[in-house]
Amino acid sequence: MHTGDEEPADPETPLTSRRQLLGMFGAGLAGAAVGLAGGAVAVSAVHRGGGSTPDSGAVPFRGEHQAGIVTAAQDRLHFAAFDLAPELSRDELISLLRDWTAAAERLTRGEELGTGIEPANPFSPPEDTGEAAGLGAGSLTLTFGFGRGLFTGPGDGLGDPFGLRGRLPAAFEPLPPFAFDMLEPAQSDGDLCVQACADDPQLAVHAIRNLTRIAMGRAHLRWSQLGFGRTASTSRAQDTPRNLFGFKDGTANVMAEDRAAQAEHVWVGDEGPEWLRGGSYLVVRKILMTIETWDRASIGEQERIIGRTKREGGPLSGGGEFAEPDFAAVTATAQGAKPMIDAHAHVRLAHSAQNDGARLLRRGYNYVDGSNSLGQLGAGLFFISYQRDPAAFVRVQRSLRSDLMNEYIRHVGSGLWAVPRGIAPGEFIGQALFA
């Protein structure tokens, strides 16, 4: 049940339940939220909980949509962004995408690359670096995205290095600056990106390492990020995980089983160019958490900031994890009535009800990049979202401007890529763009 494009075994039942639920609460589209503990509602009736460890089979690389988006979120991530060589030709770009396609197909099947880890010629460096041998496929997915640089060239964005400028989708505008951005170029952007997710971190690292090697001379690794502990569920078969603030996160995601919501919020439709229909837009935000100061905040303060209880994850307006937050609920105090969910609580500002129904498919991971010279952990959330239009992300992110959580986070990395539709048999990644 964790394959990217597979129909759920019983698609109707959860959809029906969900519609009923929405009708009951009249809540509209539920639970957007930029990462971190988002709103939890609609899917409660169909949340299955229980064991969420995916088996370690192979996820098909080819299909209608790229794998690694609605695929049940694996536990490990290695994300990489690449810059293309300045003098790269269109043919060389295509050759890179062909080579990556062939390699990705083998990697996702758990097969060795090229001449393998032990080539017959003892003077040859192995074409497969070897660390994934014997680990199987491990649910590895490789999801490829195209940055604006592919269409407009580097620098001022006025170029057209591959004859693709005319095919730049209208919606593919750079993300605007946001309050509290502390973006570092060395952790942002890139002409190409690859999201590698797997059950075993070694499989994800092996994939990025070998794809990087294959690209040498054509594309250069710009930055990469390891992640652990998915911070979102993308299938109803998965439990709700916790982020490094210790709160449950991603309760109300767009789920693999909910194809109607995917069609509405994740996959680019007729409004986009042909090559992108069935694809999506990928937003990445590297969000540093100042966890040392967060840990000193009282439990009352932490819950006020998030708008949920810590252990259960229920909204402060009452009820369990999957109860709908009641933003109108108030409690009487000496100073008068106060909202039970703070006016600037994260769950309120991130909720779809506050964002014109905008909804994102979140697929983030926790990260810890060691620690700094001050003895502070380099910890945070590597936020990943897929959406039909980057404007949906912008809408939600702008709502978070007054988020109480901002005191404890800084956005240090950012990226936006167009993710072409799935790769059909015999095709290479994004082939339709070059037709």
Add this chain to the structure above:
Amino acid sequence: MTSTVRAAVPDRAGRLRRALAAGAILAAGAMLTGCVANSDGGARQRIAVTATDDSCAVATPSADSGTVTFTVKNDGTKVTEFYLLGENQLTIVGEVENIAPGTSRELTAQLAPGGYFTVCKPGMTGAGVGQAAFTVSGEEVRSTPEADAVVERYVGYVRAQSEELVPAVEEFVAAYVAGDDETARRLFPLARVNYERIEPVASSFGDLDPKIDYRKPGADQEGLPFTGFHRIEMDLWHDAAVAGGRYTGDADLEPLTPEQRRQIGEQLIADVTQLKSNVSSPDFSLTLSDVTEGARGLLDEVAAPDGKLSGEENEFAHTDLYDFYANVEGAYVAFDTVRPIAMSNGEQRLVDELDRRFAEMTALLERYGSYAQGFVSYATVDQPARAELAAKLNALSEPLSKLTAAVVTQ
């Protein structure tokens, strides 16, 4: 052929000698074929060469492609050598050594069309005298390269570099010991060029590289006295070493006295002279894979965390781009020397890829300067620019890692 832009480094006499030229490095090679000890007696061309202590007169500066024999007569007072170099003026196409005064020796080579250089080296040291262009025209030449002959040519290159290294270091040390710090600082990166071109060979003599080229952390870690190029670098860029703060409180941070300068300088000369002696020994030999793996090793030196790309190699002088360029030159010569074997093995695609990647790497480095004009301080090369250098280095290093398998017969 690309035009030849010559750079220059000072030789022992303080004159400028020609060194590799920017751009020219890329043009060599393809025309090189084999060097044969005995010709088949076909249309052999004979060319007389008259060597003296300060000249190297080649009777005619051109020949038709095919087998060419140079008859070298030594009319000087010193034992001499005669070299036929590729168009990059570094790759050795053929050489004949130990030509005693008053005697003659022959060099026979099979030459493909292209540009070459001839040069004599009286006293078998320094950069040589009478370097002149030599042109071969006509039909392509086919030959089956012999691995032994190819390796011997590379050994000749290593020897030639060591012979140039000694006077370059002597001149550098002379300025340093004399207290002419400005001249010494200018000569520091240039005196390292010959060494950096053949660094893996030098490293193969276990005790020499630590004395000649260890950085301070390496010497400290192994409990060795801190000597060699980088000891002098620390003294010549004393202000930078102090300001860097990395070695605060360390005894080596004291400025050296004139007597200490003399001792350190003389030891460096002795060590590079020992290196020259080692590679000149008849016992010194290499294998084909030593040559190709050495080329890989040179690029690994650039990429190493304490190498050039990180700017750690010359942490006070920031002259890393000179070393970078010299490492790439050395790797190119190794590739260029084994090229005929690779071609003979049907590795045209790999050869083409390497030619292209060497050209791109060299062109990018030349945006930062040359030996003659000087390279910019690596401290001024920002992180995106360093990443660009790293990308080009990767692009070159990956195909170069396939060269050994392409030329060594299992």
